[in-house]
Structures are given as structure tokens and as C-alpha cells.
Amino acid sequence: MKRDTELLHRGDKPREWYGAVNPPVIHASLYSFGSLQEYLDAGEGKIKHYVYERLANPIREVLEEKIAFLEKTEDALALASGMAAISSTLLAFLRTGDHFLVVSCVYGPVRAMADGILREMGIETEYFDAAEAANLAPRIKPNTRMIFLESPGSLTFDIQDLRAAARVAKEHGVLTAIDNTWATPLYQNPAEMGIDLVIHSGTKYIAGHSDLLLGLVAGPKELLARVRQVARLLGGTLSPDDAYLAIRGLRTLPLRMERHQSSALKVARWLEGRPEVREVLHPGLPSFPGYELAKSQMSGYSGLFSFRLQPRGEAARHRFVDTLLELFHLGYSWGGYESLIMPFIRYYTNDPELRAALGIDDDTYRISIGLEDPDDIIACIEKALAAWAQA
Ligand SMILES: Cc1ncc(COP(=O)(O)O)c(C=O)c1O
Known part of the structure; x- marks a missing residue:
């Protein structure tokens, strides 16, 4: 299979779950015993019996x-x-x-x-x-x-x-x-x-x-x-x-990952061809330094990657991010159904040496490509880049 x-x-x-194809959610802090013997046997690990939710x-x-x-x-x-x-x-x-x-x-x-x-x-x-x-x-x-x-x-x-x-x-x-x-x-x-x-x-x-x-x-x-x-x-x-x-x-993970993968690669390749973009950091791009090693260890790519814009100052950064919010969310997590942007402006600011060593600067952004139509994602970034250029 x-x-x-x-x-x-x-x-x-399902046969143990009244035929339901999904597992029942059992809300329990405690699991009680039917006899003193059961209690003793469970304590000695002689029978499988749930005991307490934390366990x-x-x-x-x-x-x-x-x-x-x-x-x-x-x-x-x-x-x-x-x-x-x-x-x-x-x-x-x-x-x-x-x-x-x-x-x-x-x-x-x-x-x-x-x-x-x-x-x-x-x-x-x-x-x-x-x-x-x-x-x-x-x-x-x-x-x-x-x-x-x-x-x-x-x-x-x-x-x-x-x-x-x-x-x-x-x-x-x-x-x-x-x-x-x-x-x-x-x-x-x-x-x-x-x-x-x-x-x-x-x-x-x-x-x-x-x-x-x-x-x-x-x-x-x-x-x-x-x-x-x-x-x-x-x-x-x-x-x-x-x-x-x-x-x-988990039931939809393989389907979702296929879409995250293909959309992110499409967006990454598109960004790579843009004059506003200095570098795209995506392990699935041949231009990425770890590309060959990544290919030898992984069978696919997810939807999270970073890119660096040309330096253009603070006003341009605000125009870029705020225009993206027509479709993107702005925040710290990733891997959800929704596209998300995270600027590195606030990352490791108290440790400039680490920031430099990790290759992070104020014009680098991380995006998590969601399950939207990739053409809509690209159209939104294109609009944001136009706003960035006008600042
Ligand atoms: C790479 C990585 N590892 C671990 C964590 C921590 O996971 P959690 O927020 O579920 O505690 C995160 C959260 O952002 C993460 O990005």
C-alpha cells in the first residue's frame, strides 16, 4: 500500500468506535477502575488500562x-x-x-x-x-x-x-x-x-x-x-x-503539501525574475547554495521561504507590507492554509553579530505560501512591489 x-x-x-471512521474524543482527567484487582493489575502494568490524562x-x-x-x-x-x-x-x-x-x-x-x-x-x-x-x-x-x-x-x-x-x-x-x-x-x-x-x-x-x-x-x-x-x-x-x-x-496533509510546494515554487521562481528582488532563499531553487544537498535528503519542499528586496528605506517597507495585507496576513507562525508575511526587521535586533551571521537584514522577508490560487498570490506581490517602488 x-x-x-x-x-x-x-x-x-472503526469497529471499536461504534463504526465511526474517526476516533472518539474522550474527555477525561481520570479513568476509573471496576475492581480493586483491576486497579492493582493496572498499577503493575499487567493489563492495559488508562489511568490519568497526563499519562x-x-x-x-x-x-x-x-x-x-x-x-x-x-x-x-x-x-x-x-x-x-x-x-x-x-x-x-x-x-x-x-x-x-x-x-x-x-x-x-x-x-x-x-x-x-x-x-x-x-x-x-x-x-x-x-x-x-x-x-x-x-x-x-x-x-x-x-x-x-x-x-x-x-x-x-x-x-x-x-x-x-x-x-x-x-x-x-x-x-x-x-x-x-x-x-x-x-x-x-x-x-x-x-x-x-x-x-x-x-x-x-x-x-x-x-x-x-x-x-x-x-x-x-x-x-x-x-x-x-x-x-x-x-x-x-x-x-x-x-x-x-x-x-x-493529517488526513489532508499530502494534498495540502502538494499545493504548498507547487505554489511556493511558482512564486519563488517568479520572484527570482524580478528586478526589485536581490535574492530568493528557497531550497528548491538551483540558485540556492544548499540545493544539491537538500535534494539528496528531501523528497519535496514545503511552502515557507525568504527573499531579499533591494534596499529602499523605511517608507518603501511599509508600503510593501501594508499592500500585501490585501491577501497576506502579517505574523509569526507558518504552515497554515493562509499566506503569511514576516519581515525580519524585529529579529535578533539585540544581537547584530548573530543577525549578520544568519544573513538577516531589514529588507529580508519570510513568506509562508498558503493554499490560495498562486496567481492571486503573485498578483498581490506584484501590486505590493509597485507600491514599494513608488515610495
Ligand atoms: C522551526 C520551529 N520549531 C519549533 C517551533 C515551536 O513550535 P510551537 O510554537 O508549536 O511550540 C516553531 C514555532 O514557530 C518553529 O518555527
């Missing part, structure tokens, strides 16, 4: 089975947000005295966590450039515990060599984790390339409708058991209603 067919039905049990809920298990299937891993865990997934993973494995290697293009709050709580706990974080992932051996120390990757990065889409990073990590007994949100489990399966833990902000494409937060971790059973244990203590539990919506999102 093809993957997209199996995804639709995997983990579903497990039937609908989350359906979602987790579908994610493990997509990521080709033994197990998966669904949590209340992408950051719940990331923080639970880091706190499950990092201890005082450990050395933590993190790609410099990583999602901002991961940096905030490493430079804040983790540093205070005595964990030393060292950032490396995305290109260095091809040979991380010189960075490894005797106390290096984990390498954290995000490929493509979600600002300028820097690609890291996942196979090479996994190989070096294995040689040195170091764990690897990746934020795989951009590619989705449809277009990149890092576990197949040797990465241990695969994390998603399912808030983005998997949920797909900008109406919930979702975090996912996929990997081998043994490692997931540890993340699950920490996640239960931290309490970032995914609600059954949001688990339901996430499963509904």
Missing part, C-alpha cells in the same frame, strides 16, 4: 501511531506544543557538565533555552554553522552529549548534511536530534539517515489550519520512553480535542 493511503487508515479502529489518552495514541508510521520510527510522542517536544527532549538527556552542539540557525526559543535554563544548569552550548554539519568531528568533546539540528532552518533555510552529522555522532556515542518541521514527515525522514530523535512543531503543516499548538517527537522506543517520562513530569500534555484536530490535519 502507498504511504498516503496507509496514512489515512493507520491506527484507526495517556486513547486519541493521542492514534496520532502517535500515525506519526511513527510517517517518520519510520518505532515510537512517537504527541505533546502540547513544539517547544514542549523540544524542552522535554533536551531535559530528558542533558545533564550538568554536558556539552551540547547546536546549529546556529536553530529556532530562536531553542537558543533562548540553551543560553538560559540549560546554561544555568551547567550545560555548555556551542553553536556551529550549518555547513559544518558535514564534519562535526573537530567540535566533539569527551562530554558532548547531543547534537541538535534544524534542516532546513526556518529563517534562511540553511541545509545541514544529516547523514554526515549522524555518522560522526554515532562514532562518538553522541545523540542526535533534529527539528524537522519545515520538510514535514512527508518530505524528509531523518531517522532513515541515522538521526536519533525527530521533532516537529505540528502546529505548522501537520495541524495546518492555524488553530492549535502541537509538538511531536519520534524515535526508537528506548529513547522515547525517557522523553515520555520527562514530558509527563513537565506536564505539557496535548488535549484530546487538539489531538483530534491534528489527526484531521
